[in-house]
Amino acid sequence: xxxxxxxxxxxxxxxxxxxQKASIYVxxxxxxxxxxxxxxxxxxxFDLLVRTLKAxxxxxxxxxxxxxxxxxxxxKVQETGQNLEEITTHYINQYLEDMKAxxxxxxxxxxxxxxxxxxxxxxxxGLIDKDIAYVVSxxxxxxxxxxxxxxxxxxxxxxxxxxxxxxxxxxxxxxNPKDFALWKACHGEDDICFNTAFSKGRPGWHIECSxxxxxxxxxxxxxxxxxxxxxxDLLFPHHENEAAQSRCATxxxxxxxxxxNGFVNINGEKMSKSLGNSxxxxxxxxxxxxxxxxxxxxxxxxxxxxxxNEEDLLNSKKRLxxxxxxxxxxxxxxxxxxxxxxxxxxxxxxxxxxxxxxxLASIDEMISETNDKLNANQKDKGxxxxxxxxxxxxxxxxxxxxxEPFSYFQIGIDTVTKTQIESLxxxxxxxxxxxxxxxxxAIRDKITAMGIAxxxxxxxxxxxxx
RNA sequence: GGCGACAUCGCCAAGUGGUAAGGCCGCAGCCUGCAAAGCUGCUAUCCCCAGUUCGAAUCUGGGUGUCGCCUCCA
Numbered sequence: 001x002x003x004x005x006x007x008x009x010x011x012x013x014x015x016x017x018x019x020q021k022a023s024i025y026v027x028x029x030x031x032x033x034x035x036x037x038x039x040x041x042x043x044x045x046f047d048l049l050v051r052t053l054k055a056x057x058x059x060x061x062x063x064x065x066x067x068x069x070x071x072x073x074x075x076k077v078q079e080t081g082q083n084l085e086e087i088t089t090h091y092i093n094q095y096l097e098d099m100k101a102x103x104x105x106x107x108x109x110x111x112x113x114x115x116x117x118x119x120x121x122x123x124x125x126g127l128i129d130k131d132i133a134y135v136v137s138x139x140x141x142x143x144x145x146x147x148x149x150x151x152x153x154x155x156x157x158x159x160x161x162x163x164x165x166x167x168x169x170x171x172x173x174x175x176n177p178k179d180f181a182l183w184k185a186c187h188g189e190d191d192i193c194f195n196t197a198f199s200k201g202r203p204g205w206h207i208e209c210s211x212x213x214x215x216x217x218x219x220x221x222x223x224x225x226x227x228x229x230x231x232x233d234l235l236f237p238h239h240e241n242e243a244a245q246s247r248c249a250t251x252x253x254x255x256x257x258x259x260x261n262g263f264v265n266i267n268g269e270k271m272s273k274s275l276g277n278s279x280x281x282x283x284x285x286x287x288x289x290x291x292x293x294x295x296x297x298x299x300x301x302x303x304x305x306x307x308x309n310e311e312d313l314l315n316s317k318k319r320l321x322x323x324x325x326x327x328x329x330x331x332x333x334x335x336x337x338x339x340x341x342x343x344x345x346x347x348x349x350x351x352x353x354x355x356x357x358x359x360l361a362s363i364d365e366m367i368s369e370t371n372d373k374l375n376a377n378q379k380d381k382g383x384x385x386x387x388x389x390x391x392x393x394x395x396x397x398x399x400x401x402x403x404e405p406f407s408y409f410q411i412g413i414d415t416v417t418k419t420q421i422e423s424l425x426x427x428x429x430x431x432x433x434x435x436x437x438x439x440x441x442a443i444r445d446k447i448t449a450m451g452i453a454x455x456x457x458x459x460x461x462x463x464x465x466x
Numbered sequence: 467g468g469c470g471a472c473a474u475c476g477c478c479a480a481g482u483g484g485u486a487a488g489g490c491c492g493c494a495g496c497c498u499g500c501a502a503a504g505c506u507g508c509u510a511u512c513c514c515c516a517g518u519u520c521g522a523a524u525c526u527g528g529g530u531g532u533c534g535c536c537u538c539c540a
Contacts, residue, residue, distance in 0.1 A: 011482090029540075042540040072538070157469050157536070205538080231540030236469085238539090261540070262471090268532075272539055299489090300479070305472075305533070312478055315490045322489090325503070349480095357480040361488035371504050375497090437499055444501080455503045462503085 001056055003049075003227070004303065004353045006235065007154050007258040011353055016226040017256065022058045023217050024050065025255070027209060027230035027238070028110075030067040031091035032076050035098045036278040037297070037308055038231065038264045038271050044294060045261040045302035045354070046229050047104045047399065052350040055397050063109035063225075065212055066092050069202055070113075074192050084192055088112075098281040101290035102297075103399035111212045113203060119211035120203050121196045123249050124182045128198060132248045136173040139185025139199030143245060145178040154243045154258070155236035180241050182207050206241040213246070213254065221252060228255035232303075235260055261302045268307060279308065288313065289411050295320045295400055302354055319360065320400060321464075326367050327391055327405035328462065329374060336385035338393040342366045350397060359398065366390055378458065409464035421452055425461050428454075 001014040016022050026046045029039050046062070053060050068088035077084050092112075100106075113120075124141055127133035132147045145151045181204035186193035193200045217225050224246060230239065239258065246254040263270050266277045284293055296316040300306050342362065349358035370387050373380060395402040410418065424447050431440035444454055447463070455462045 027540075030538080036540085038540045040540085045540090070538085155469080155535085232471090233535065233539055236535060237537095263534075263540075265533080270534070270539095274538070303471095304479090307478090312490090315478065319489055322504095329504090355480075357488070361480075364488055368505075372506090375505060432499080435499075441500070453502060456498075456501080457503075464503090 001053065001058075001351045002353050003257055003259060005257045006232075006260040006303075012257065014226075014257065016058075017220045017223060020058050021061075022053050022227065023061045023063075023219070023225040024227045024229065025063040025065075025209070025213050025217065025225050026107075026228075027234055028064040028066050029091075029095055030070050030072060031088045031095065032070070032072040033091065033273065034280045034282055035095045036264075036271060036273070036280050037284065038278075039095070040098070040102055040281050040293070041264050041297050041302075041306060042229075042231050042261050043099050043104045044102060044297050046259075048298060048302070048350070048354050048356070049227070049229070049259070050105060051397055051399065052347075052354060055347055056351065061109070061217070062105075062107045063111065063212070063216055064107040065209060066095075066110065066112045067205070067208060068092070068112045068114050069192065070205065077192065078190055084114075088114075094282065098285065101285055102281070102294045103291060103402075105399075109216050111216060113208040113212075116208060116212045116215055117194055117203070119215040120207045123211045123214065123245065124207060125197060126249050127182065127245065130248065133182055134175065135198050138173065139183075139201055140173065140181055141183035141198055141204075142174055142179040143182050143241065143248075144175055145180070145244065146176050148244045148248055150247060151178070151244050152240065154240040157236050157240070180204065180206060180237065182245070206238055207245060209238075209242050210246040210249065210254065214250065219252070223253050223256045224250065225255050227257045227259055229259040229261070232260040232262055262305045264297075264306045264308050266308055271308070291400065291403065291408075292317050292320065298356055298398065299360065301356055319364070321409075322367050323363065323391065323394070323401050324403070324405045324408045326370060326387065327401060328409075329371070330384040330387050331405060333381070333384040333388050335389040335392055336382070338389040339366070339386050342390055343393055346394070346397065356398075363394060411465065413465055417450070421447060421450065421463055425454070425463065429461060 002011050003014050004011045014022075024046065026042070029035060043064075046064075050060050050062050066088070069084070073084060073087060076082075076087055080087070096106075124133060127143065128135065128141065131144075133141055133143050135141050183196070183198065183201050184204055185199050185201040193202055213224050219225060228239070228242075235258075243254045264279075265271060266279060269275065269277065271277050271279060281293075292313070296313045297306070299316045299319075345362040346359045349355045349362060352358070370383065373383055377383075391401045394400055413421075424443055428440045428443040428447075431437075431443065447454060451466050453464045453466050455464070
């Protein structure tokens with residue numbers, strides 16, 4: 001397995017702390033709103049990583065957190081009058097449901113910030129004791145970046161502050177402009193706060209990940225986890241700060257490898273909540289089946305920007321259709337073993353920093369070769385069994401092709417319409433038998449007008465939703 | 467102002483020094499009553515300029531363009 005390390009900026013062989021075991025932690029969502037396509041892409045990127053590692057026989061431990069205490073959630077509490085837990089539980093459940101619909105495997109560990117306050121408190125206290133963190137008069141606790149000689153090693157982005165006209169307004173109470181809050185003191189009556197030895201308040205954003213990683217993973221003398229992942233926007237400052245806290249608190253690096261996924265753009269612009277151009281997963285799911293969305297969102301390499309548009313989505317769907325047509329063609333059959341050459345090529349592609357394009361190309365090749373062979377010999381049982389095994393392997397590795405093929409082409413068609421279509425097909429076949437082609441074509445036109453395509457095969461007439 | 471990414475056929479997209487994968491679309495053919503599906507064939511020299519090299523889409527330098535991070539953000 002090779003992965004691109006976005007800190008070292010190069011592709012490296014994956015050599016975990018413990019051979020054949022992989023510990024992964026990915027920054028999850030802040031649960032104050034529904035998941036958008038950007039969350040989906042991040043989730044899907046690391047889902048492919050997990051699936052690939054598993055296919056390579058790694059024992060994977062995957063952790064993804066929920067940030068369930070933060071300014072925006074508190075704002076939502078104040079706006080809606082609902083309590084914090086109601087809000088966060090709702091969005092956590094919605095998130096999990098959305099990701100499930102996209103075929104994302106459930107993480108082994110899903111820690112919430114509010115369940116890890118003790119771990120955060122003790123990490124912050126440790127940093128205060130070491131004089132790396134300091135408490136100011138307001139009660140805020142800051143991390144002193146000047147105490148960490150490696151600060152900047154993650155994002156390569158510190159430099160001289162004189163050259164850095166950051167758009168951030170610096171708090172006067174900070175010792176250095178780059179210092180960041182580990183703990184934010186309570187503001188007013190309706191704020192949501194927790195008691196600690198240093199002040200009443202709540203955690204800063206970065207500390208939760210460091211604390212939760214320490215709490216849930218056991219690393220070695222050098223690292224806490226093998227791979228730390230997240231969106232490219234988290235590289236700075238979030239991951240820089242996480243790394244600094246962890247380094248100073250534990251005496252070793254947080255992660256051996258860092259992976260960052262690219263953005264989802266809408267009309268060439270980053271999709272984000274602040275730009276107001278978010279496309280929510282649950283809305284997309286109303287229009288498209290989860291597998292079709294998944295197929296589209298994973299079709300571009302995870303590090304590239306992804307420009308979302310409906311036309312491309314429909315194009316990528318045609319590729320998935322071909323897989324299911326083949327699956328339809330070999331049904332019914334049992335699975336034997338996947339073709340070794342095929343399995344090797346697709347797995348090798350994914351082992352190369354998740355090269356999905358090459359993986360998909362090898363699927364295309366397998367499909368057309370198999371169709372070709374079936375054209376020559378429709379009844380090749382051995383081939384059918386092998387092909388089903390191939391498709392099952394694809395499903396395991398990429399999460400595609402797992403559905404019953406006939407129902408795949410009938411998603412969104414109700415039973416009444418289904419019966420209607422089938423009776424029209426019967427009428428058409430009778431007309432065909434009588435060589436009344438004018439009538440049979442008229443019936444086909446009628447069916448086409450319903451958004452259904454027909455295919456006459458030796459096994460009878462099949463239909464698909466267009 | 468600082469830091470960074472990207473630019474390959476009409477569209478999507480691989481490729482990290484050895485002579486341009488794949489998909490969609492289009493065209494031609496096989497198959498078909500006709501279609502559809504499937505199969506076969508055809509379609510690019512890689513943003514521009516200069517350099518390194520026997521050889522560059524791939525390396526170096528300089529442009530141009532697009533996007534991102536530096537504030538919450540996947």
